[in-house]
Amino acid sequence: RLFHWAAALCVLGLAATGTIGGSFMTLHFRFGYALLSLLLFRILWGFFGGHWSRFSSFLFSPSAVVAYLRGLHPASHAVGHSPLGALSVWAMLGVLLLQVGTGLISDDEIATTGPLAHLVSNAVVSLASSYHTGWGKWVVLALVLLHVAAIFFYTRRQQGLAAAMVHGDKQLTTPAPAARDDLGSRLAAGVLLALCAALVYWLSGLAPAAL
Numbered sequence: 001r002l003f004h005w006a007a008a009l010c011v012l013g014l015a016a017t018g019t020i021g022g023s024f025m026t027l028h029f030r031f032g033y034a035l036l037s038l039l040l041f042r043i044l045w046g047f048f049g050g051h052w053s054r055f056s057s058f059l060f061s062p063s064a065v066v067a068y069l070r071g072l073h074p075a076s077h078a079v080g081h082s083p084l085g086a087l088s089v090w091a092m093l094g095v096l097l098l099q100v101g102t103g104l105i106s107d108d109e110i111a112t113t114g115p116l117a118h119l120v121s122n123a124v125v126s127l128a129s130s131y132h133t134g135w136g137k138w139v140v141l142a143l144v145l146l147h148v149a150a151i152f153f154y155t156r157r158q159q160g161l162a163a164a165m166v167h168g169d170k171q172l173t174t175p176a177p178a179a180r181d182d183l184g185s186r187l188a189a190g191v192l193l194a195l196c197a198a199l200v201y202w203l204s205g206l207a208p209a210a211l
Contacts, residue, residue, distance in 0.1 A: 001165060003042055010035035011096070011144065018137065025112045033200050036100045039093065040196040045189065050179030058086035088147060095143055099136045102128040104203070115207035 010031045017028035046055040058081035060068075068083040081089055104114045106129040117125050151165075 003038055003045075004165060007035060007038050007042075007096075010038065011140065015137070015141070018133075029204075032100055032103050033204055035096065036104075036203075037193065037197040037200045039097055039100065040199065041189075041193045042093065044192055044196070048192070049189070050181060050185060051177055052081070052179045057081070058083075058089065060086055085150070088143075088150065092143055092147065095136075095139055099132065099140055102132040102136060106132045108133075113207070115204050118208055119206070 013031040014028060014035065017024040017031060045053055048054075051057060060083040065083040065087065104116045105120050105125055107113045107117045107125050108129065114128075120128075
């Protein structure tokens, strides 16, 4: 839940600072580094985290998605990420990684250059910059709006999704395994996030020194 809300804050911060530009670009980069740290953490947590956080718990076949849309799904598909919700998660992770990744190698040819832009060709920098400032931001915005619309939709159906995103608990009609959530797991998550942040800090330091 902390990951979710911190990532949402970073996306909002990136959208605002990127639109304003100018001196706010320093803050834009910081939001970007924070979001990249969170995304790297979430990817790793998808393999080592709690039961319902693991990617294996929401890998669904196309037929499972169709069955869910038709209302012919087992009760277990309403516990963690539903088949439709899983598509949203995969799309959001992929699009945000692409947006942050292209930001690392972008160059506005005025005053702002990504820390890794000097490691790739001018053609790649141009392509990344065009996507990052053009289609990329609109794709992110579209996914965010779709995400919010889905939350309102499920809230109206009284599935308890919105409340669970705040307090972490969900009332179920059938038994289901609970995710591990104790001091040990929280310490592990904190250490993993710190390592991801350290890696991103190292990447940010690869920028050439200003002349």
